[in-house]
Amino acid sequence: MQRKFNKIIAIGGIPNPIGGVTTFISRLAANNMVDEVIDLYPSESKFIPKSFHGNLIFVSGIINLYIFLLFNIKKHEGCLLHFNFSRERSIIPLLLIPKFHSKIGLMLHHGDLKVPKYSLFHRLALSRIDIIFCMNKSQDEFYKRLGVSDKKIYRSNSYISPTIDFNSIELKNEIDEFFVDNKTFICSGYPTGIYRHDWCINFVKQNPVYKLAIFLYGDNVDSTWLDEITSGFSNIKIFKNTDQNSFNYALKKCLAYLRPTKSDSFGIAAADAIEFKKPSIASNVCERHPGVIIFDGNNYESFEKTIVALLSGENVNRAGKGIYSAFKYPEHQ
CATH class of the missing domain: 3.40.50.2000 (Glycogen Phosphorylase B;)
Incomplete structure (x- = not known):
């Protein structure tokens, strides 16, 4: 070509x-x-x-x-x-x-x-x-x-498979310490309502045997509301403006990735979790990467039931192959 x-x-x-x-x-x-x-x-x-x-x-x-x-x-x-x-x-x-x-x-x-x-x-x-x-x-x-x-x-969607430089993981020790027991969920995004971090927080508050690592995007973002609702909970940790290698390293160690977004375009991290052979749960508000577990994005109960079903080994609804392929540039003969 x-x-x-x-x-x-x-x-x-x-x-x-x-x-x-x-x-x-x-x-x-x-x-x-x-x-x-x-x-x-x-x-x-x-x-x-x-x-x-x-x-x-x-x-x-x-x-x-x-x-x-x-x-x-x-x-x-x-x-x-x-x-x-x-x-x-x-x-x-x-x-x-x-x-x-x-x-x-x-x-x-x-x-x-x-x-x-x-x-x-x-x-x-x-x-x-x-x-x-x-x-x-x-x-x-x-x-x-x-x-x-x-x-x-x-x-074409925006997905390109990730790579990890294991020599450049800035937060390796901190991640290893928090993810030590293989019971840690991850969610990520900006500290806004679109990402519904509060849904993930509610689940681990109600099920304290599990942990939640929240990875926030952006420089100097205002996460006051998240800091307040997670204060005092040792099973919840917020990582701010984390480097890409550290986030992907954490994704490889997590129990599952959670993305209950109110709106979305694709969800790169949800796809990455699948590529790293980790379960990924996401709302059905857009087309998702094949293998991502999807739920009705309109209510919390659907989100909670889907997590419980995954943890219990029950059948879950997974995204199939869609019409939007992984990203590549147009070419011609």
């Missing part, structure tokens, strides 16, 4: 902080699926995959990105500029991205995209996009409502 583009440039960020966008781009780089990464959020705590053979460029913010792309417009002829953001509000800045003879790709990693009340600028920006990387049926409907033609939509 011959590559469709002279060069593929992923634009977004790499960990830290850890999250859906940064994890995805980090794995693109680790597998050398891209030639260059432009990180819009420079910091001193970046995790650069050792296996990456391409270029990593730090450009702070969207205005500086405009300037950088403008000065390199000739260099990017025949390239794919693959923009990765979370929400629909990030579409509008693409109105001003210089194209010339390059192609623009867009991937939004949030599962609950909403058509804005005043969508003219979103429609105009999307009309400039050459490839829309669509992660699930809900996103497909979102783009169709904004007038994107089916020819522009490339259907």
